[in-house]
Amino acid sequence: MKIGFIGTGVMGSRMAQRLLSHGFQVxxxxxxxxxxxxxxxxxxxYAETISELSSQCDxxxxxxxxxxxxxxxxxxxxxxxxxxxxxxxxxxFTSVGADTSKTIFELAGGREISYLDCPVSGGPEGAESGTLTLMAGGEKMAFQKVKPVLDVLGDTIEYLGPSGSGSIAKLINQYLVAVHSLAASEAMVTGASYGLDSEQLLKVLKASYGDSRILRRHMEQYVFGRLFTPGGAVKYVHKDVRLANQLLHEAGLSQYTGQMAEKAFQTAAEKGLCDQDMSAVIKPLEEETGIIVKRKQ
Known part of the structure; x- marks a missing residue:
């Protein structure tokens, strides 16, 4: 079985390497x-063109x-x-809107080609270790055929239904990522503005109902050390929450927290933070208040 892989950036390179390491021709x-x-x-x-890769791979x-x-x-x-x-x-494996997935599914089906929308969650570390969460939509038979490939990439692999289902699930996940990122940033900036020690506050929150993986990730890996090299960049979360907000609108909601999150990530992007880690959404809040959330010296 020969696998073609198009897009070898932060995530794709690690996923392709996993496949190579498990004996697949790539x-x-x-x-x-x-x-x-x-x-x-x-x-x-190496395939010089998309057409060459597409014609040669299963x-x-x-x-x-x-x-x-x-x-x-x-x-x-x-x-x-x-x-x-x-x-x-x-x-x-890209995070896109359900309409994009359904359009490609229909066009591919017209050529008797199977197409699965199968976005992932887990970041570069999950791609490297093979512990990603994969959310698949499309033909179930096609999903079953490629399941051995997906098993190499993730440890939570769910077939969710017809074309677009995987994309919808991923956008819902990204909606929570964006909202939690903003809420965590607001909370930590507010605590620092009242003189609380940021590390001590985080310790308290981690032992309380206010805890979240996003809170821990952002503060411990990025904000406290003021290192914002991306796992997931601001520009991608902004794109994802914008698409997710369309889902909420289509579901009949008129007001939702994602609207504030989208605005916050847009502001971060406009301030030149597009390529920094999504945790950099805290920076405009720090600028507004004159407070920097960091470890004590």
């Missing part, structure tokens, strides 16, 4: 060659940045659907 393609070079050195084959995986990237790679000129043969299975 061909890789990325817009910038340096991002595939380490994988080639570890045994991956399973085509994509892990891209934005919904438009996914559309371009799948349905653009010389894209996957145009070049993959009937019977191939495509797995998209």
């Amino acid at each position: 061909a890789v393609h990325n817009r910038t060659f340096p991002k595939v070079q380490p994988l080639i050195e570890n045994g991956a084959k 399973i085509v995986c994509t892990c891209l940045s934005m919904p438009q990237d996914v559309m371009n790679v799948y349905i653009g000129k010389n894209g996957i659907i145009e070049n993959a043969q009937p019977g191939k299975i495509c797995i998209d």
Whole structure:
């Protein structure tokens, strides 16, 4: 079984490496060659074009940045659907809207190509260790065929239903990530503004109902040390919460906390924080109050 992997950034490179390490034949393609070079050195084959990779591989995986990237790679000129043969299975690990997934599913089905929306959660560390959560939508038979591949990448793998189901579940997850990120930032800035020791406050919150994985992650790994090299960048969370808010609107809600979270991440992006870790959403709040949340010297 030969697997093609398009998009070898922070997440995709680690997922492709997992597949290589578990004995799969892997061909890789990325817009910038340096991002595939380490994988080639570890045994991956290089495909110069998407069309070449699509025609040669049994399973085509994509892990891209934005919904438009996914559309371009799948349905653009010389894209996957145009070049993959009937019977191939495509797995998209990108976080996109359900409409994007359903559009590609229909177009792929017209060429007898199976398409699964299968976004992931767990960050670079989960991709590296094979402990991601994978949320799949699409044809159940296709999901069952590729399950051995998915098993290498994650330890929580759920088939959720028809095309778009995986994308919806991921956006709901990202909605909570965005809202929790903002709430944690507001709480810690407020505590610091009243003179509380930030590390002591975190200790109290971790032992209380206010605890969350986002609170721990952001403060312990990024904010206290003032190191904002991304696991998940501000620009991606902003994109995801915007798409998630569309789901809530379509569900019939008129006011929801995600609206504030979207605005907060938009503000962070406008202040030049796009490529910093999502925990940098705290920075505009610190600027507004004149308070920096950090460890005591």
